[in-house]
Amino acid sequence: MTTTPVDRLRSFARTRASLDGAEVTYWWSGDVYSWAPDEPYVRLFGFEGFNVARLVEDAEQGPDAYRLLSREAAFYLDPVTREILETWNGLPVVHVWNDPANQKWRPFPVPTTELGEQLCFSLEIPLAYPSPLPVADYPVHSSGDTYRALELFQFFAGRGDLAGSAPSVPATMSWTRQSPWLPWMERGQRPGGLTFHCRGRKLGAYEEVPERTRAYVAARHPEFARAPEKWSEPNETSWTYFRRLHPPERG
Numbered sequence: 001m002t003t004t005p006v007d008r009l010r011s012f013a014r015t016r017a018s019l020d021g022a023e024v025t026y027w028w029s030g031d032v033y034s035w036a037p038d039e040p041y042v043r044l045f046g047f048e049g050f051n052v053a054r055l056v057e058d059a060e061q062g063p064d065a066y067r068l069l070s071r072e073a074a075f076y077l078d079p080v081t082r083e084i085l086e087t088w089n090g091l092p093v094v095h096v097w098n099d100p101a102n103q104k105w106r107p108f109p110v111p112t113t114e115l116g117e118q119l120c121f122s123l124e125i126p127l128a129y130p131s132p133l134p135v136a137d138y139p140v141h142s143s144g145d146t147y148r149a150l151e152l153f154q155f156f157a158g159r160g161d162l163a164g165s166a167p168s169v170p171a172t173m174s175w176t177r178q179s180p181w182l183p184w185m186e187r188g189q190r191p192g193g194l195t196f197h198c199r200g201r202k203l204g205a206y207e208e209v210p211e212r213t214r215a216y217v218a219a220r221h222p223e224f225a226r227a228p229e230k231w232s233e234p235n236e237t238s239w240t241y242f243r244r245l246h247p248p249e250r251g
Helices: 005-016 159-163 211-220 238-245
Strands: 024-035 042-057 066-077 096-098 103-105 112-115 118-130 146-158 171-179 193-202
Touching: 005 042, 005 066, 005 118, 005 146, 005 159, 024 171, 042 193, 066 211, 096 238, 118 159, 146 159
Parallel strands: none
Antiparallel strands: 024 042, 024 193, 042 066, 066 096, 066 103, 112 118, 118 146, 146 171, 171 193
16 A cells, blocks of 8 residues: 555655645643652653644655644643643743754655554654753753653554545554653753653644643744744754753853
C-alpha cells in the first residue's frame, strides 16, 4: 500500500497534515513525570497542548518535498485539578510557546507498522546539541552544556482512509519525551529529568481545542490559533524561549 519513500511520505503527510495546504490542528493531553536516581517516580504535572500546521510544497527541492509551517503551545497543569499552573513550588511556570515549530520533509522510508485496520507511522528522534543555556551563564537553570532528549512520536491512521484520495485523513497520535529538568524548575545539574507521556488526535478545526485553552491563548498569544504564513527559522524551543525571557548577564 505504501511501498516507495514518496508513497510513504505522502501517506504520512495526509496523516500529519493536509496535502491541499489547509490548516490542521493536533491536540494532545497527558502527564509529566520526574525521575532521579534512588527516588520514586512522581507525576509532577498534567500537560495539554496543540499544534496548528500548514503543509506547503518546497518548490526549491522538487515536487515531492514539503515544508511544514507550524506553531505549538502547551501548558503545565496541576496534576489533580488539571488547571493551568502559573506557579510551582513558588517558581513562575514558563509554558511552551514555540513559534515557529517548522520542519522540512524529503522522501524517506518513514517507519510504518500495520496494525490490522490501522497504519502506524513512527518517528524516533534522539537529540544532542549545544544547549542554548550553558551552565556558565545559567548555573541554576541548566542541566548541562549539551541538551539531550529523546522524542518518540506515533501517528495512527486508518488503512481504508489512506487508500482513498482525500488530502487529509483522520488520525490519532502518541508522544513521549525524555528530557532534562525544565529551566524554570531551577534544578541545576541535579541528576534526573522528566518523562512526558501524551496522546491526542487531529481535530476538525482549531475551534475544537478545549475552550479553556483557547481562552488562555487568546488572552496571551492569539497568533497561535493559526499556522504561520511563511517559512522562518530557527525554531523556538522551551530552552531558547527561556533564554529570550532571561538573557544571560554579561560582566
